[in-house]
Amino acid sequence: MKRIRKTVTSYRCGQCGTDYDKKSEAAECETGTCEPRRFRVGDEVRAIQSRFCSRRQRSYKVTGKIVRISRPEPYDAEVLLKGFGVERVHDHFRWYEVEYVCPPCGHIERAEYPADALKCC
Secondary structure (H helix, E strand, C coil): CCCCCCCCCCEECCCCCCEECCHHHHHHHHHCCECCCCCCCCCEEEEEEEEEECCCCEEEEEEEEEEEECCCEECCHHHHHHHHCCCCCCCEECEEEEEEECCCCCCEEEEEEEHHHEEEC
């Protein structure tokens, strides 16, 4: 039996930690601007868009506290533009995880939002 070894080289963006096959792609990602932190852990926030409770079949606005902030990620138009209506302002953005009580059913839930989809209470 013969053992085959293969070395794979990848390049990582210093801002978001995303791995790329080409050095030029990683360098391009790294030169992009990074969104500043708008909120801190423990801040009370309110979501701009409504959510839907499948248990009680009602819509509601999320109001809760930020429990976690992700490291910067590259901008993804499909998620941010289509899902939240957030246009490209910075090349890297952060997800803010909000813990809240669902008003219709009373369950404690968590949801992630970009900064442009939240506002201070």
